[in-house]
Amino acid sequence: MSHRELDDMLGKGWRKPAFVRNPLLRWGLGLGFVAYLIAAVLTIEVDWGRVYEGLDRGWAFILAFTSPDFLSRWSDIWSGLLESIVMTVAASVVGIAISIPIGLGAARNIAPLPVYVICRGIVAISRALQEIIVAILLVAIFGFGPLAGFLTLSFATIGFLSKLLAEDIEAMDKAQAEAIRASGARWMQWINYGVQPQVMPRLVGLSMYRIDINFRESAILGLVGAGGIGATLNTAFDRYEYDTAAAILILIIGIVMALEYLSGIIRARVQ
């Protein structure tokens, strides 16, 4: 900006400089976005009569939260919930165990190039495929039941945890790792003394977070036949048994909250 004199500026208005400097681009972006919004809203077909009818049912559902029915289908709820928890625990253990070596392999600063490429490939595939799609395929291959759900969650855990672990290792303090290497440590010793202490707190935190996600995901795998509470919930919705559905949702929310609280405590202790 050239130096301007006070006298030139006095009496002139002042406008805040725009975020996008080029006016053509600015108006183009704005108009384009508005046009898209209008097109998007217009192409959504909403049957307002159906929505209006639904309001009563929606209200009934909200009311159901004040009187959830845990009892009449308790055996279904209990077996579904147990299956969800079992899948979560088993898949988290296996997933975390596998993601540690893959995470090490996917960190460029400690893995040789071929290993790096393979591990990054596994991570990319796992992250690109959604849990529910993986579950559909695995159900088709292994049949209905919690085994498909367990495999799905393990697979998803690997993508999530390995990527974040690898990023953490790549961002670690080089000096500490170098000091251990300088002492003549072997590769395993080097990982154990130079790398592990630096990434351990975050690994524990991420693992706790992933257990939380795994439980939430396990609640939907039942929709495609991969075991867990989802099947029970789906049945409850199909039969319009809102009080049972409300009970299940309350249980899910409660368990997620408990897990979050627990992970908060554990993370605070590790750090």
Add this chain to the structure above:
Amino acid sequence: MPVLERAGMQIWRRRTGRDSLIRWFGWLIGVAVFVYCWQIISASTTWFFVWDAPRIANDIWTRATPPRWEYITQLGRPIWDTLNIATLGTLIALCLAVPVAFLAARNTTPSALFIRPVALLIIVSTRSINSLIWALLLIAIIGPGVFAGVIAIAIRSIGFCAKLLYEAIEEIDSGQVEAITATGASRWQVMAYGIVPQVLPAFAGIAVFRWDINIRESTVLGLVGAGGIGLQLSASLNVLAWPQVSLILIVILVAVLISELVSAKVRGAII
């Protein structure tokens, strides 16, 4: 530092005897829980199908390749719907998440005793429940279609966005807020000049981040009938039209990759 005295020699140990006993016991319980979980999964699995899995997987693969490329002409509208579900859902969620976040942040909430817990409850309950479950619920209430998908995505995203946003609000520099207050600004002016500019970058980042996730989630909402490309996926699966399934999966993968690319680019530009 625990040092044992044995036969007149000092032996250094990393942990005291009691510590290592507790650790050993912890591991034992962990392994026992895992084995128990595995047994439950194993008991409800038909192992005959599992041994047969390689053959079935091979069978599916031969049926699914090559993908039925000409089917893509019928996917234009579903892709457009998917995009709209994600975008409109994100926009609605952001509109609702902003007030919730301001009510939930310790430094902006009008009442930490009454309003903050309500806001936190909204956050935890909307984010504990997967968008597929919200979609199921909304379909039961307002009928199947794109509209149910938009609302499901919107509700699921409120908690997510509000949580990240209120954490950003709690981290702002209070000195800037104090300075604006000292000029005699009103409550809303303090908000507009002292707080909003500080959280705006975080807000933009959260918006794009959630949009990226919502593209992924909206691709599968159709599985339960909430519109988008998932409807085609579910229809093709029902008639075992594997070449169509493989094409849809490819389309979903490409959509996910593009959205991830866009969000990474936009976030890079903002921060």
Add this chain to the structure above:
Amino acid sequence: MLRLQKLSKTYKTGDQALTAIDLDVPKGQVLALIGPSGAGKSTMIRCINRLVEPTGGAVLLDEVDLTGLGPGRLRKARREMGMIFQEYALVERLTVMENVLSGRLGYVGFWRSFLRRYPQSDVDAAFRLLDRVGLLHMADKRADELSGGQRQRVGICRALIQQPKLLLVDEPTASLDPKTSRQIMRLITELCQERGLAAIINIHDVALAQMFVPRVVGLRLGEIVYDGLPTGLTPDKLTEIYGEEDWEATIEKVEDEEIEAAE
């Protein structure tokens, strides 16, 4: 013009930051408030414009007691008192011009300020002030692009555009290097003189205070233990304020012309 009567503040933790402060600041007088960390300097300044609520006593600005005002009247009263901060406290993601104009927030309505449509007189005043502190060419830069000294100048403009009667200045030089510190102190005292403003400058650098102000108030543990000319700060007095230390080297021979400049 400003009178503190038995002003006291006890924090919820039970810490007594101020114990019955009595202080008179006549119109146009610049005074420095010195004292060790934790003596209550910051609390005292913040009790005057009620960024911190005092727990007892009165703050009289032109015979109006600020401690009893409701939110609306308090905002009006805050317009009369410009404040300058230690870490500048500029809104870093706004431009220099927006930061200066934010000093007018107490005068314009919400929508006007939200849409950045300030009255032309305010815009002109902002231009004049920026020119006065030599930052006119920076008007459209974002505040976080500026150096420390430049930011503090913007902070000064924001305080002055309020057309205050009184400046509350909280450690204006604590984050600056020695040369910039002197420049900023000189600028503040000059501007106060030009406009006939009273100012309370909170400062921990005794030598700097002696160089620029005609009156020094020493605070210790929330009580005033010294009130007088900068030349009266003898080693004994400093020991009383700060505690035992060798003070001879700190007390500078204040040059006559600089006393005149400050007065």
